[in-house]
Amino acid sequence: MTGSQSSLRGANRALVVETVKRYGGLTQVELTAATGLSPATVSSIVKELLAAGVVDTRGTIRSGRRAQLVTIARSTGLAAGVDVGPRHLRVALADVTREIVAEQSLPLPAEHRADTTLDRATLLVVDLLERVGATLDDLVGLGVGLPAPVEPGTGLVTVRGVLRGWDETPVVHVLAKRLAKPVLVDNEANLGALAESRFGAARGYQDVVYVSVGAGTGAGIVLSGHLHRGFGGTAGEIGHVQVDPQGRICRCGSRGCLDTVVGYPALVEPLVVSHGTLTLRDVVQRAADGDPGCRQVVADAGAVIGGVVAGMAMVVNPQCVVVGGELAATGEVLVQPMREAIARRVPLNQIVALDVVPGELGVRASVLGALAMVLEATDQAAATGSADMADPSDVAGGDAG
């Protein structure tokens, strides 16, 4: 009897924490409505969580009355992560314990421009801070992922033309000027690699290749636990490896790049006659639902990408290849042909076979990586400054930043 009561209480406590996380900040009245628990239960659970340091409360005004806003407790400041994709913007806030406290995604137009998108990213960060009852003063730094190779110091795209509308934009300076906070910028696939190797499918592996498959394809490389960006930041830009010498001209200027064969237009074009005009989201959703035509397109893309990743695996010799990005939501439809293509070309290692696995963080990998990048950088700064920050053991990855 008491056992089942205490487990019920535990479940209610988990429900309250989960609900607070989902909404960012809620008053106790709203919490009662959102969880369906009684006001007395909510009140006593909030008290308990407050004493345990899980949540924080502060005064606020709701409908003209004083109320207690309940938020997830955070220790010393928040980091913001921004993932700029070809067709979306994803912003998340996390505290130093890597706990996500607020998150929002925004669909973007094709070929969106740097000025508009960075403006919206800034406003979203401010909106999210407000949602959790925080201000810009609580922000310790901002991490940004771009779908192009970037120079870490300035945030400039290093290869002209691959991200139209962003050439000549020093993302670090633009954002640092507006927010007056440290800003770190990296490639989206590099950040995905960082996140999957810190808290995703590649936890515990030292040498990892992360492949992000979406509107374009990119890869991030982790060597001995450190992100390898390369001299010009272009390491892992496999979207521009040539796979078809007679193919189309790519926006980078070269011919038959992987992106021209398995990029957004190439993925939806073969389906026009049979399926009508589809978006990439439609293709992913239908492939996951079992539509044969969409599965075929995704599987064929997997085989081509697998061939390129095989070459990469020969050079890098990773312990595992993690597959992420928008198309990875189709699961084995994409991963199985990649695995086969890699297995066919990479010499079998008698001791440990190369794992090819789907990512665990899904489309959030890059934004989580952006948060990890900021938090690791602040940990490092704190570790070298005063020694009061815990966890200096997992400092890595910020070497070039």
Place this chain on the structure above:
Amino acid sequence: MSSTVAATRVPVLAIRQVSKRFGPVEALVDVDLVVHPHEVVALVGDNGAGKSTLAKVVSGVMAPDSGVIELDGEPVAIASPSDAHQAGIATVFQDYALCENLDVTANLFLGRELRERSLMRDGEMERVARGILRVLTSRIPSVRTPIAHLTAGQRQTVAIARTLIGSPRLVILDEPTAALSVAHTAEVLNHIERLRELGLGVVLISHNLNDVRAVSDRIEVLRHGRNNGSFDTRNVSQEELLAAITGATQVPEPRPSDVGR
């Protein structure tokens, strides 16, 4: 989900040669508009281009002077908003038309409450309301909150959620992101993507070309009450759209045999 061939799809809404005038003002002149299921069609244009008039014609608020409206290929007469609702057309107007003093559930079911004999089925309505807000992955904590206590973004969410009561085929959104913060705009755009994924036809009326280009499949430009270009969103640039909206590019007059002036 059946995969239908594009060419043979029957549009959920087809407007052909619709005209509407207010005295000397030509609000709509021979306007065409086609919306398929699982498609977001954006309607853009300057102030007074006729966007909202067209929305009102389709949603039964105004009768057109001439022209044909077809739903699923059948010509229909939409004489009143309740006709439109019967036909599965749901509209969110710029002012949301919500009741401040009523809670979220009451607003969702306003005028079409679920009843058993004469009693309202409150529990059932709350259950449906919660379900719809979940489908939209909305961030409204309680369906019992009065509208007066919600933010502008949450009100827009309620207005969009209301369109999902009953079984709509077509949702018309008139300037859903005007005057919203970026975070709220983000939520509304995600809602629009959800409506599309549910297989509905969506007409999105907006001034914001960023929002329009982010979520639409096709963009129809209206200028002085006339069609002035139809664009596939994937292939159109901001510059081409601006040119069509401002009249820098014009669609040539189509039918020389046309009567009327």
